[in-house]
Amino acid sequence: MTETRKFDVVISGGRLIDGTGAPGRNMDVAISGDRIAAVAAPEDASDWRGNLNIDASDRVLAPGFIDVHTHDDNAVLATPAMPAKISQGVTTVVVGNCGISLAPITDIDPPPPLNLLGGRDRFRFDTMVDYVAAVEDTRPAVNVAILVGHGTLRVGAMDDLNQVASEAEIQVMGGKLAASLAAGAIGMSTGLYYKTSKAASTDEVIALAKVVSAAGGVYTTHMRDEADHIITSLRETQTTADKAGVPVVISHHKCSQPDNWGRSEETLAFIENARQSTTMGLDAYPYAAGSTVLDPDWVNDRIRIMITTSEPYPEASGRDLADIAAEWDLDLKAAAVKLTPAGAIYFQIDEMDMQRILAYPPTMIGSDGLPHDKHPHPRLWGTFPRVLGHYCRDLGLFDLETAVHKMTGLPAETFGLKDRGVVREGAHADLVVFDADKIRDLATYEQPMRQSLGIDYVLVNGTLSLTLGNLCPDRAGQVVGRH
Ligand code: ZN
């Protein structure tokens, strides 16, 4: 009689796509505690026994997906089960993007876009130490990697946001940034497009990016301009990264507004060239529309705009701004003024640009989902299955190994998330089992909160978190630092 090897979990019969981009192979995976204990061909794993045994026959087994671009700072505390993410196979979220982080700041009436994270009562963490402790106490279902928002630092340190930060203000921001990085944040984000941060000079950002560099962190940016002046913004991004000596990630890369449709050829050529000398990455979501706060200054009649949320008019959520304006007998701008504070979906991207950017090998996947909107952009619930189903399987933009790499190994490497994003012995047991034939996003602009199909099992740090499409009660997310 042969001896058996005991594990907590054994996943057998699946096709392993390990996150590195390597071809899928039939391999079994065993877990002990929160780590992957063994990976072996089925014939070498016949003596494995798990307390829990998962049959992954006819399924793909992959590392849990890493959502590199989120605004889940408050969501991981307020809705720790994180159904929108776990149901897609996401096991790690990077929070604090676009210059917006929940910490370190208290006692503010959050100006847009900080209000994307919630109202005054949500901003209650004076230090990153406090925020990290709150996440650890809450133990959300997903792992959390934290960026410090430059916009948050500015709101906390500056009297007049319409100015370049003074030397003294840069000192204050730099001090808070350094302390946040020491407390476990992995880097800094900017949102130079937004009114909280527009006035910041490149030098102001470089000064802070140097603090990130000293801590070995990463810099992500929602650039100053994603429309007519996108190349100037790309240049600024490269200059910042070079002068500060920091790796940079261009957030939700797109060519915004009809005049710029088709320009992704130009922007990707710029990025490709920049990557010769600069550590530069990028992320994108698989939709031809963006979403953020509604700002009357951004409204025009060339693109469709849909309201996602409105404080004074909650019933406007899910309706087109043009229809509301017609009903109120107002022009678009005046209607937008009436609706604010509000959020909106802007149909400002060309599908072919988006596909070209998605297919570009260095592009990672980030949902940019906005979890507090009443009628959110469907990317919140659909991003990852949409890439794997619609764009990979149905349209053949890339093979499955590449698709998985864009949402696992590549982001782990880019953000320095040690032992994540790959399936190998010793790595954290963040895993997803899905049906490559059935995986499909169901969330639409009209019905944005529909759960995707085809995700069978999700494990976070060895804990079963989704089974046959249903959330499990145990939550095992950790705060994830840079190695
Ligand atoms: Zn952004």
Ligand code: CU
């Ligand atoms: Cu964002």
